[in-house]
Amino acid sequence: MSFDGVFLHGMTAELKAQLEGGKIVKVQQPYPHEVVLVIRSHRHNYPLLLSANPQLARAQITTIPYANPKTAPTFVMTLRKYLENASLVSLTQVANDRILTLQIRSRDELGDQENLQLIVEIMGRHSNVILVDTATNKILDLIKHVSPDQNRYRLLMPGAQYVQPEQQTGWQPFSHELTTADWEQLLLKLRDLKNRPVTVLQQAYQGLGKDTAQELATRLQRVTSVVELKEIVTSFWAEFAQLQPTIGKNEKGQLQFSAIPYQSLTDQQTGFDSLSAMLDSFYGTKAESDRKHQLASAMLQRLNNVIKRNENKLKKLAKTIDRAHNADEDRIKGEILTTYLHQLPEHGTEVTLPNFYDDEKPLTITLAPDLTPAKNAQKYFTRYNKAKTALTVVQEQIEETQAELDYLLGVQAQVEVGEPKDIEDIRVELEQQGVLRRTQKRKKLRVKINPAEQFYASDGTSILVGKNNLQNDQLTLKKARKTDIWLHTKNMPGSHVIIQSDHPTPETIKEAAMLAAYFSKARQSSQVPVDYVQVKAIHKPNGAKPGFVIYTGQQTIYVTPTQDLVVQLRQKK
Template sequence: MSFDGFFTHAMVKELNDTLATGRVSKIHQPYPGELILVIRANRHNQTLLLSANPTYPRIQITDVPYRNPKTPTKYAMAMRKYLEGAILESIKQLDNDRVVELAFDTRDELGDAQNLLMYVEIMSRHSNVSLVNTATNKIIDTIKHVSGDQNRYRLLLPGATFVMPPKQENKLNPFIANQAYADLALKHTDVKELKSELQTVYQGLASDTASYLATQLIDSDNTPQTYQEFLQHFDHPTPTLTKTPDGKVSFSVFKPDTIGEQISYPTLSALLDGFYTEKSQLDRTRQVAGQLIQIISNILKKDYSKIKKLNQTMEDTKKADQFRIKGEILTTYLHKIEPGMTEITLENFYDNNSPIKITLSNQLTASQNAQKYFTRYQKLRNAVAHVEEQLALTNQEVEYLESIQSQIELASPADTEEIKLELQQQGYLRENQNKKKKARVTISKPEEYTATDGTTILVGKNNLQNERLTFKVANKDDIWLHVKDIPGSHVVIRDSNPSDETIQEAANIAAYFSKGRDSAHVPVDYLPVKRLKKPAGTNPGFVTFTGQTTLSITPDSQKVNELRTK
């Protein structure tokens, strides 16, 4: 289902139960549009994520680790000034809308009590997080500044008077007792019509939630009971992630009547972590690595065009003998060529004297026309070796850059620094010459997983990590895995004789961290590290090997997450 008003209702209840009366201990802004509040509540530190990301806006407790920037943003500094040490008194939803209000009690610089409100608006590209002084109703700061040119209804700038987003006029709050559902259900027998009417009458009802409710009401013999049971889902949720056979993934507060794999989670926040982690990480990585993605895309575009032209030249070289034959025939019959002719038909003594039409230039003599054909023949013959060499080099570059693209798709934002360093080392990026001292990038450790039997499995997330893992960290008798013939991570089992189950689990990780992660059957090679070779002059992470064993794997993200070392 969508993060609509109903889901917001359920999430606010969960947050209140977990965080109310907690104290804000730390504040970070790891990415644009996202704020992290670490709140000490019930003797536990809870990480509250407030996201105004236009694609994945939400509010939740998260267990996903974040790497904070070395220099905090101005917004993060402002939030620290006003909220560090503050008590989170309550969290509430405004009506049944996607607006959440967090009420804080704190003290100002003089030690006087101060009440602050933070509004989290979960509204796609209009999402925002605003901190407001209740005494003056003035905005202290917003995570996204919105000027009058962008929104005539209200300003979202520091110092401006805070104006609430427009309300859903003439719509009922479904959690306040009313009988509208009964009248609507009696009026309609068509699910689509009832769904449309429900959305017109009730606040915060997204299309998918409305479809579910409409179906339940029409199929029910007891409309009031069905409606109340529907509402109770949001006060007593059963967080469920559903994967349908066509590959679609959705989340809901109840177990839907849908065919597919269903995974239960203990909390709504854990459910959102399971649903959003990969999606939002990819989005953040694209933001951080935007320049790298653009540079690689431009180079690949040129390479694809170059390969097309080179292949066309290779096709033309196959016609080289035709130019030689025409040149020799013209040389033989020079006496038949008259000045000003543009074409001539002669006997082809290479093909049983069958006639052959030869194009001529009326600006050239007979001998010059023949020489022209010999020149084109020689040029094409000489081009073969050069074109073959250029094709090999260009295809090699395409394969390398496509592997970098895949790594960016699989990388965390922190991994992009190492990918950037590699591209600098390979000459695709210029190093910043303005810095007096170049920041030294330390190659991070490979990601660690633990097999069911306790064996350690290591995974490289980019070429520099792959290189270091395979040739510096791994022992010669460890088992090395990699997907067959497509870009992917190097995976090492820290055991010379792992169990079949461990090999299967490591192969699943290798398939998951590859370009084939969405495929049904991914071939994975494995062999001892000692059989790997690193050809001189090749790119980082490139290896050759023989004597491998290959098995077929269907990547399972849930199993990968279960094996991740905490």
């Protein structure tokens, strides 16, 4: 199900019960198009996520961890000025449209009461979060500024009068009472073979997404009378009074979510505590991936370019090596030309002579017509000597380039398996290694590396996981005790994992190994080999790249990583 007006109806009811009357204690903007209001209500802090992300626009309470940027965006500074310590008076949905309005009561610098609206428009690429002064109906600020050139219907800029988007036509599913004539008209349109039932229902009712309309059309397939039509439709809307969050698969095998079980979905999963909990489950991995790539897009592009450049360099060096291995042919030709120097023609282009290294078989040798016979022989010796020298030099270059490529591929893998909050550390590392250009601001500031993420094993033992090379070095070389257990996937890029115990149980070692495999390039693999050894056996060579260590005396365990275990060990915090 898309986050349409029908789903927002259910979400609004859920949020009203949890948040109305609460106090906004913190305002954050972890990502460019998303804000989080931490609302204190019923003696509990609820992180309310308001997202204007084009693909993931929604409003929900979230438990997915997030990290704030080191420099707060302008929009969140405005929200903090007006909303921190303000009261959330009410949450309302505009008709059955995809617009959620938060009525907020605050006080200005003089202590006078002021009423504000935080309006969340959940409309795909046109989604927005807008702060409006209720008294003047003026926009104070918004998460996306839209110029008149992009939207001529209304101006979405600070200081402009707020104008609602054009409302959809049609009946409101949860408040409009249809007349007998309305039901008859709807039945006629549904039975007309020229019409598509899904389109008819979307035009008839306000705020229906395609999947909601498809579900209702599925239930109305065999309807033949007005009485039957009214009964099924009324019953369908009534089901939304008792929400049952569901995730299932549509006819194309794609995962969808809904506020109630849908007959048009298969392999349905229910049992979620709330719509918000269901959305965390549904969006968790995808949302994190999209946010991460949004933050890291320029960095990844540069990283991919450098990786490709090193791959091309390796191919060229390999060709040079192949030519160097054939250098003996040039030496043999030079010796043959020297032996039969008196037989070489002046200004000739080639000569055929007996090869005394191959049973006197004739060998045709190319000559440069502008060179003397002696210089032609010398040319082959010069080429031979260059090739032999290159063999040693090029082999060193290949080893250096391969090490650089392995390092870059490891960083690339860390971006893929990491989280949005880890991107900044990876950016700093690439700047230190010269892959990215260091900003003037970064040159002046001392960079603080985020700490490794902490998990807890089933028996309560602390397990630390580094998400990038800088965290790995900090964790293994500075934070870990010599008697702690260190784990890492065997012969592949991944996280350093530390069990903060000198005698962990076999079950704890297995759980830590699964974390090491999950936060590595082998996340989607089975039977992943993971080495483990005490930290005192770890050594970092001088001049080695960040995250690179060597070790001896390790043992190896084979595990299959699962996301469920990662979630379980996180929740034990």
